[in-house]
Amino acid sequence: MASSLEQLRKYTTVVADTGDFEAMREYKPTDATTNPSLILAAANLPQYEHLIEKAIAYGKAHGKDLEATMDYLFVLFGCEILKIIPGRVSTEVDARLSFNKEASMAKAKRLIEMYAKEGISKDRILIKLASTWEGIEAAKVLESEYGIHCNMTLLFSFCQAVACAEAGVTLISPFVGRIYDWYVKSTGKKVYENGFDDPGVQSVTRIYNYYKKYDYKTVVMGASFRNISEIKCLTGCDLLTISPSLLKELSQENGFDLRQSLSAEKAKAAPVEPDLRKVTYDEARFRWELNEDEMANDKLSEGIRKFAADAIKLEQMIKSRLEKA
Ligand SMILES: *[C@@H]1O[C@H](CO)[C@@H](O)[C@H](O)[C@H]1NC(C)=O
Ligand SMILES: *[C@@H]1O[C@H](CO)[C@@H](O)[C@H](O)[C@H]1NC(C)=O
Numbered sequence: 001m002a003s004s005l006e007q008l009r010k011y012t013t014v015v016a017d018t019g020d021f022e023a024m025r026e027y028k029p030t031d032a033t034t035n036p037s038l039i040l041a042a043a044n045l046p047q048y049e050h051l052i053e054k055a056i057a058y059g060k061a062h063g064k065d066l067e068a069t070m071d072y073l074f075v076l077f078g079c080e081i082l083k084i085i086p087g088r089v090s091t092e093v094d095a096r097l098s099f100n101k102e103a104s105m106a107k108a109k110r111l112i113e114m115y116a117k118e119g120i121s122k123d124r125i126l127i128k129l130a131s132t133w134e135g136i137e138a139a140k141v142l143e144s145e146y147g148i149h150c151n152m153t154l155l156f157s158f159c160q161a162v163a164c165a166e167a168g169v170t171l172i173s174p175f176v177g178r179i180y181d182w183y184v185k186s187t188g189k190k191v192y193e194n195g196f197d198d199p200g201v202q203s204v205t206r207i208y209n210y211y212k213k214y215d216y217k218t219v220v221m222g223a224s225f226r227n228i229s230e231i232k233c234l235t236g237c238d239l240l241t242i243s244p245s246l247l248k249e250l251s252q253e254n255g256f257d258l259r260q261s262l263s264a265e266k267a268k269a270a271p272v273e274p275d276l277r278k279v280t281y282d283e284a285r286f287r288w289e290l291n292e293d294e295m296a297n298d299k300l301s302e303g304i305r306k307f308a309a310d311a312i313k314l315e316q317m318i319k320s321r322l323e324k325a
Pocket of ligand 2: 191192198227228230280
């Protein structure tokens with residue numbers, strides 16, 4: 001029998017979840033992502049020093065403007081990744097802009113312009129935004145008016161997913177393992193004998209079914225897994241992004257008869273009650289629903305804080321280099 005990974009690939013596009021250039025060469029993911037923590041880690045390696053130097057030189061030529069230097073650094077790393085992968089690279093909008101629609105849009109447009117100057121068209125870029133109300137509103141305009149594709153992250157709740165679909169975003173990447181982590185911490189329950197009871201798996205299943213039932217085009221890319229059981233329960237999801245270690249485990253598991261859990265046909269046939277009722281959210285209702293979901297609220301805030309902390313760390317490193325330049 002084929003390995004679990006081979007079976008999974010029949011139903012789902014599998015993407016290696018790694019920011020490491022060497023691992024990208026090995027696993028050849030279609031798409032990949034960059035973010036401040038990955039860049040910070042790479043920045044300490046001699047083989048990427050030339051990218052830092054190029055960004056510093058650019059900053060120096062632009063009045064030592066820290067923000068412009070940072071933006072250019074992200075773009076340079078994105079371009080480097082695009083040399084390795086055939087698909088798209090996600091580039092993050094600074095998490096500190098998560099509650100500012102206009103500033104998020106301006107940042108996204110600036111990044112796309114910078115990519116264009118490097119000869120990269122916007123079809124190969126996904127702008128990554130936090131799934132706050134403002135982030136989703138920014139994505140809606142970016143997609144509809146500028147043809148800029150967005151990858152909505154820090155997505156933990158159904159209301160965020162519905163708002164993203166209504167905004168017509170290209171892709172969402174709901175986090176499975178981080179939801180599981182929250183429930184482990186708050187309930188102490190670690191084992192779900194039936195993997196389908198895992199709250200992270202349930203969240204993505206509901207979102208997937210809702211999207212397919214109502215023909216939303218937004219693509220669902222499940223992310224952040226704690227073990228292969230969670231992955232197998234989501235067989236059939238549009239895309240799954242999986243760490244190299246779990247990919248290896250899946251490729252080494254033989255003799256498991258993997259069944260497709262998610263499909264558009266099943267979603268169409270699924271009962272509307274209790275949780276696939278068609279809903280729509282205005283701002284007040286969205287904020288209310290999100291606030292009612294303690295897990296999503298906690299994880300979203302925590303995620304924004306962590307992304308911001310990483311951005312600040314990278315910024316400090318670049319700032320001190322820029323001063324010396
Ligand atoms: C979208 O962003 C997530 C992080 O939230 C990342 O893991 C994923 O690789 C990105 N997807 C694509 C297609 O770039
Ligand atoms: C994998 O994670 C699930 C949650 O989805 C948990 O119930 C299960 O015990 C874990 N299995 C292993 C082998 O760690």
